[in-house]
Amino acid sequence: MKMQSLQGITIVAAIATLLVTAGTAQAQRAHTLYASKCAGCHANDGSGNTSMGQMMHIPSFKSPAVQKMTNAKLRVMIANGKAPMPAFKGQLTNTQIGELVQYVRTLAKRK
Numbered sequence: 001m002k003m004q005s006l007q008g009i010t011i012v013a014a015i016a017t018l019l020v021t022a023g024t025a026q027a028q029r030a031h032t033l034y035a036s037k038c039a040g041c042h043a044n045d046g047s048g049n050t051s052m053g054q055m056m057h058i059p060s061f062k063s064p065a066v067q068k069m070t071n072a073k074l075r076v077m078i079a080n081g082k083a084p085m086p087a088f089k090g091q092l093t094n095t096q097i098g099e100l101v102q103y104v105r106t107l108a109k110r111k
């Protein structure tokens with residue numbers, strides 16, 4: 001009985017570790033993608049504080065306008081773009097776009 005519950009705990013811990021590792025790998029992938037495709041306009045911190053961003057008046061990911069957007073809207077924005085932002089659906093998979101939506105949310109929360 002005792003052994004069994006110990007095994008149970010070990011299995012739960014192993015699964016938890018796997019999930020955390022997978023989450024970190026995903027965040028890392030999104031970070032790399034963002035840095036190569038998005039940061040040039042949106043800045044590393046999502047503030048839009050780049051010369052491109054200032055020229056195009058890009059709102060910060062922290063702004064209320066962006067906070068109000070649903071994940072579905074963010075997805076459409078990244079997939080279809082909105083001039084002058086290019087569409088990314090030809091370059092990115094649905095999974096990558098989903099990961100970028102999560103990443104945008106992370107940047108929006110970061111102080």
Ligand code: HEC
Nearest residue numbers: 037038041056058059060066074077078082084085088100
């Ligand atoms: C050429 C510059 C440029 C690049 C590159 C770019 N964007 Fe944008 N992005 C814009 C502009 C400009 C807007 C504002 C469009 C509008 O609302 O008129 C925008 C808007 C957005 C929005 C809506 C929220 C907001 O801040 O207005 C999201 C989300 C977004 N971009 C994500 C991304 C992601 C993710 C990438 C990389 C895959 C990316 N963008 C690449 C220029 C760019």
